[in-house]
Amino acid sequence: MVEKSIDHAFTATSLTSAATDPTFAGALSFMRRRFAKDLAGADAVVWGIPFDAATSNRPGARFGPQAIRRASAIFDNDPQYPFSRDLFSEMAVIDYGDCLLDYGNHQKTPAAIEAQANVILDSGAFLLTLGGDHYVTWPLLKAHVARHGPLALVQFDAHQDTWLDDDRRIDHGSFVARAVRDGIIDATRSIQIGIRTHAPETFGIRLLYGHEIEEMSAAEIAATILDHTGGKPAYLTFDIDCLDPAFAPGTGTPVAGGPSSAKILSVLRQLGGLDIRGADVVEVAPAYDHADITAIAGATVAMYMLGLRAERQALR
Numbered sequence: 001m002v003e004k005s006i007d008h009a010f011t012a013t014s015l016t017s018a019a020t021d022p023t024f025a026g027a028l029s030f031m032r033r034r035f036a037k038d039l040a041g042a043d044a045v046v047w048g049i050p051f052d053a054a055t056s057n058r059p060g061a062r063f064g065p066q067a068i069r070r071a072s073a074i075f076d077n078d079p080q081y082p083f084s085r086d087l088f089s090e091m092a093v094i095d096y097g098d099c100l101l102d103y104g105n106h107q108k109t110p111a112a113i114e115a116q117a118n119v120i121l122d123s124g125a126f127l128l129t130l131g132g133d134h135y136v137t138w139p140l141l142k143a144h145v146a147r148h149g150p151l152a153l154v155q156f157d158a159h160q161d162t163w164l165d166d167d168r169r170i171d172h173g174s175f176v177a178r179a180v181r182d183g184i185i186d187a188t189r190s191i192q193i194g195i196r197t198h199a200p201e202t203f204g205i206r207l208l209y210g211h212e213i214e215e216m217s218a219a220e221i222a223a224t225i226l227d228h229t230g231g232k233p234a235y236l237t238f239d240i241d242c243l244d245p246a247f248a249p250g251t252g253t254p255v256a257g258g259p260s261s262a263k264i265l266s267v268l269r270q271l272g273g274l275d276i277r278g279a280d281v282v283e284v285a286p287a288y289d290h291a292d293i294t295a296i297a298g299a300t301v302a303m304y305m306l307g308l309r310a311e312r313q314a315l316r
Helices: 059-070 106-122 134-148 174-179 209-214 218-229 261-269 292-313
Strands: 045-050 093-098 128-133 153-156 191-195 208-209 234-237 276-282
Touching: 045 059, 045 106, 045 209, 045 292, 059 128, 059 276, 106 128, 106 134, 128 134, 128 292, 134 234, 134 276, 134 292, 153 174, 153 218, 191 209, 191 218, 208 209, 208 218, 218 261, 234 292, 261 292, 276 292
Parallel strands: 045 093, 045 128, 128 276, 153 191, 153 234, 191 208, 234 276
Antiparallel strands: none
């Protein structure tokens, strides 16, 4: 029988060791991974960005990383469903804590996020980020593209986030327009899934509207994503408001008519062929949540992202 311990986030002796903390106790890192600022040996890094000053409706996503970490404690250390494996037996993962930001000087925020992301990416590790509102994806994309070149954007969201700006706005609704205009993403290979609003421009990005994915199977949605991205390296961003408010009430800009968490998780499970170079989960705002429904959904999406990464790494 494995010798049990507690506070694995601090006491772990290996980056691939299993935790034995009870779900109701212990230090709340993401999935009990060791808290560390030393990137040596890490295959993947989980990092929080507690920022929500760019939101256009209800604030509170700055508490998203805390909520997602707390909800992730429900994952025990048996093989993770539906991956049938201990995600961390061969993939070394750390929780890098949170991005340091000056709450009183938001004009410095994008550069601070990008600079700190660059430190992580320079180690060669895969970066999974917990937001924060969706603006944080803009500096994250810049950091990833500096390393990988222009990427296909695979965006699960109720909103297109293609509202135009003046290059200075701190706005969670315009980062996609800026990314297309600046050549950060390849619009011809990018796709947005779950859209239930209209914006002035699509920029040639493929849209799968909410009513369309309601009629499609999870397999059809996944096949459309894989076909449209065409094998191009991709950045995967998941705004929790992609889900219907019944499954994700704790978010800043909920939109009715979205898919269930079960359907979208099934889509994610079938994206093993997607060359994901970086990923984030954003817009979890726990103040509007009920019984951690949204935080659990966000933590599960993040776990699936690590699961896909673990499977891909095992094939190398």
